Amino acid sequence: MMKKIVIAAVAVFVLFAIGIPGAMAQTWTWSDPAPAEHTGTPPIVELAADSVSGDLYAIDSNGDIVTVTLGTPETGEVVVPGSLPPVNDMAAGPGGTFYTVGGAVASPVVGTWDLVNGYDTSMTQPLIPSVDTANPGEFASLSVGKNGMLYILYNGSGGQYILTGIPPFIAEQAIIKFSPSTLNLRSKGNWVSVRIQLPSDLDENLIDINTVRISEIAVDGFAPKLVEIYPAPGAPWKVGTNDAGVQVLKVKFIRYNKKGGTALDEQSLTYQLQSIMAGANKGKYPVTLTIEGMLTTGEWFTGTTTFNANVTKKLP
Numbered sequence: 001m002m003k004k005i006v007i008a009a010v011a012v013f014v015l016f017a018i019g020i021p022g023a024m025a026q027t028w029t030w031s032d033p034a035p036a037e038h039t040g041t042p043p044i045v046e047l048a049a050d051s052v053s054g055d056l057y058a059i060d061s062n063g064d065i066v067t068v069t070l071g072t073p074e075t076g077e078v079v080v081p082g083s084l085p086p087v088n089d090m091a092a093g094p095g096g097t098f099y100t101v102g103g104a105v106a107s108p109v110v111g112t113w114d115l116v117n118g119y120d121t122s123m124t125q126p127l128i129p130s131v132d133t134a135n136p137g138e139f140a141s142l143s144v145g146k147n148g149m150l151y152i153l154y155n156g157s158g159g160q161y162i163l164t165g166i167p168p169f170i171a172e173q174a175i176i177k178f179s180p181s182t183l184n185l186r187s188k189g190n191w192v193s194v195r196i197q198l199p200s201d202l203d204e205n206l207i208d209i210n211t212v213r214i215s216e217i218a219v220d221g222f223a224p225k226l227v228e229i230y231p232a233p234g235a236p237w238k239v240g241t242n243d244a245g246v247q248v249l250k251v252k253f254i255r256y257n258k259k260g261g262t263a264l265d266e267q268s269l270t271y272q273l274q275s276i277m278a279g280a281n282k283g284k285y286p287v288t289l290t291i292e293g294m295l296t297t298g299e300w301f302t303g304t305t306t307f308n309a310n311v312t313k314k315l316p
Contacts, residue, residue, distance in 0.1 A: 211293045
């Protein structure tokens with residue numbers, strides 16, 4: 001089905017760090033066969049996931065930070081979920097969604113929470129080990145990792161297990177356009193522009209601007225780099241129409257860090273490109289950006305766009 005053509009003008013917004021509550025009531029996919037037992041010792045008490053690399057770490061009962069080690073996945077079953085509260089742990093996810101785990105003894109449950117609507121346990125529940133279904137344990141900790149993945153620590157009668165939840169993804173890629181088509185790495189302009197068109201009839205007004213980010217930079221001839229580059233603070237953005245009259249989200253990213261400071265360097269596209277392309281000779285280099293984001297209805301989208309990085313003088 002072709003995307004709806006939009007005629008009406010749309011107001012321009014300015015980017016602020018806000019959360020959109022009540023975004024999740026979606027069908028998640030939980031690891032299957034599942035879950036996988038944590039085989040390390042001593043026991044772990046709290047999870048921490050890396051939102052860029054996807055690596056999973058934990059605090060153990062001795063107070064040390066350790067890498068989670070997983071055994072062979074086992075068959076799992078869904079148990080009748082309990083209700084919240086009580087809450088054992090909570091973690092902030094993309095778009096201002098707060099995930100929670102808890103429930104009464106032997107009635108574990110995972111859900112979401114926000115200040116307006118309170119608790120919601122309608123999301124798909126994780127699987128626990130089949131041997132525990134008659135006497136369920138507890139969901140003790142959770143963490144949000146790369147692409148909104150949920151990791152939950154389950155303490156059962158037979159040991160500790162890690163449950164992995166995959167949020168809903170939009171299968172068809174978004175169409176993304178980058179401007180300028182050639183980026184001079186010596187340029188000190190403020191911003192670069194990106195236009196995002198969702199597949200089919202999905203509405204770009206549903207995109208949560210706080211979750212939109214460049215997640216990977218791949219330059220021909222160099223190793224790709226995982227990044228977390230968000231739209232430029234204070235830059236205007238809007239949902240409007242492109243030259244063909246098709247609705248798109250128009251957003252800007254930092255081109256060159258004029259304000260200084262390490263934090264903004266990491267958010268600057270030219271800084272990241274110069275870091276990736278250290279030692280590059282004069283010339284034009286094809287670049288592919290991966291851009292991701294989430295809708296306020298909970299689905300994730302992804303897409304890629306290309307341009308040329310122009311090196312006018314050999315990079316240090």
